[in-house]
Every structure is written in C-alpha cells, then in structure tokens.
Amino acid sequence: MEEGRGPWSAGVVQPEVELREGLESGVWALAAGAEGQHLIVTGTEEGVVSGWDTRRPNKPTWQTQVAQDYVGGLCLLPCGKFVAAAAADGGLSLLDLRQAGARLAHVSTPSSLRCCATDGGLVLAGSDSWDLQMWDVALMSASGTHVGKAPPAPDGLYRPWMSRSHVSAPINSIAVGMVASMGQGVGGSGGNGEGCSVSMALALDNGSLGLVMAGGGGWSQEHF
Numbered sequence: 001m002e003e004g005r006g007p008w009s010a011g012v013v014q015p016e017v018e019l020r021e022g023l024e025s026g027v028w029a030l031a032a033g034a035e036g037q038h039l040i041v042t043g044t045e046e047g048v049v050s051g052w053d054t055r056r057p058n059k060p061t062w063q064t065q066v067a068q069d070y071v072g073g074l075c076l077l078p079c080g081k082f083v084a085a086a087a088a089d090g091g092l093s094l095l096d097l098r099q100a101g102a103r104l105a106h107v108s109t110p111s112s113l114r115c116c117a118t119d120g121g122l123v124l125a126g127s128d129s130w131d132l133q134m135w136d137v138a139l140m141s142a143s144g145t146h147v148g149k150a151p152p153a154p155d156g157l158y159r160p161w162m163s164r165s166h167v168s169a170p171i172n173s174i175a176v177g178m179v180a181s182m183g184q185g186v187g188g189s190g191g192n193g194e195g196c197s198v199s200m201a202l203a204l205d206n207g208s209l210g211l212v213m214a215g216g217g218g219w220s221q222e223h224f
Contacts, residue, residue: 043071073116126171
C-alpha cells in the first residue's frame with residue numbers, strides 16, 4: 001500500500017458511504033457532525049472545503065475555496081453552525097454551515113498551519129513554526145464577547161503561544177482536553193475568560209507529545 005493507501009478489502013469493515021464525486025484532489029482534513037446532523041466536511045490539497053450530506057453522498061452540497069494551498073485542519077464548533085479551516089498558506093477561515101459554507105470571517109497568520117481544534121470560543125491552530133495561533137471565533141461569529149482577559153486584535157487573533165521549552169517542532173495535531181470557567185464556559189455568551197483553564201495535547205513532528213495547560217495568569221507545559 002504505497003503512501004499508506006489501499007483499497008477496502010473483505011478483512012475490514014465495509015464503509016456505509018463513499019464520497020467520490022467532487023473530490024478532484026487529495027483530502028488532507030476531515031470533520032464530522034454530531035449524530036443526526038448527517039454532515040461530513042472535507043478539506044483538500046487544493047484549498048477547497050466541501051460539505052457533504054451522508055444521506056446524499058453522490059456530490060457535495062457546497063464547496064468553498066478557502067486557500068491556494070492545502071487545508072491542514074478542520075473543526076466544527078459545538079453549536080453546529082460553523083466550521084473553522086486552517087490552511088498551509090497561514091489562513092484561518094470561519095464558514096457558516098447555515099449559508100452553504102459561506103465564509104463569515106478570515107484572518108491571515110505568518111505561519112503555515114497544519115491542524116486546528118476548538119472549544120467553541122477559541123480556534124487553536126498548530127503551525128510549522130512550532131507556535132499555536134489563537135483565534136477568537138466567539139467574537140468573530142458574534143456569539144459572545146472575547147474569551148481572553150484582554151480583547152484580541154481587531155481580526156480576532158491573540159498573540160500566538162510559543163513553547164518555552166527546548167522542543168521546537170511543527171505541531172501536527174491538537175486535542176482540547178478540558179475547558180472550564182468560573183461561572184460560564186469559555187466562549188459562552190458574556191464570558192470574559194477570567195478564571196478559565198484549557199488543557200491541550202499536542203502531537204509534534206519530532207515524535208513527542210506536549211501537554212499544555214492555560215489558566216489563571218499564564219501557560220504551563222510538559223513534554224514527553
């Protein structure tokens with residue numbers, strides 16, 4: 001199986017649905033909606049994000065060109081109304097699922113982005129430059145006030161987080177482990193981020209994992 005690719009065989013579970021039409025280039029990113037939403041979102045190496053209804057998988061229901069380079073990461077916001085896309089050209093896009101994937105907001109970062117994750121208030125995007133871009137999508141989607149103690153830049157970006165350790169490797173994947181706040185959830189309506197904490201696991205290109213905790217007045221981290 002060259003490059004890890006191979007056909008389905010009798011030795012594995014057969015797929016219920018196969019998405020074929022409308023995919024003219026390799027898929028680099030994938031996100032799936034909640035049970036009952038019947039939604040799959042794909043991002044390709046050509047910078048196209050497509051939305052699919054699994055009940056009608058013959059072709060995508062919508063497509064949006066978000067970048068001129070590959071889409072490295074996709075994440076659906078918990079509200080089910082938006083999807084964020086992180087691209088290798090440094091762009092972060094927020095697409096409105098209620099408007100056939102129309103781009104609601106876009107921001108450019110100086111780093112090539114490989115992945116993203118969200119808690120609904122922030123989109124966290126990992127880059128080739130071993131920094132973590134933080135975009136306030138609660139503010140950009142008008143679903144709440146800014147989630148940090150201080151407001152972000154007008155485009156919704158906070159100052160990127162940089163590793164304080166000697167580990168300097170591209171971030172390939174992010175998982176948000178826990179988000180909590182004294183009062184309201186991070187990114188909730190009216191939340192201002194005070195007392196909030198976020199824990200994340202980062203998969204790095206050098207084969208290590210990073211655990212990062214943000215809370216109170218700053219960040220702490222461990223690598224193993």
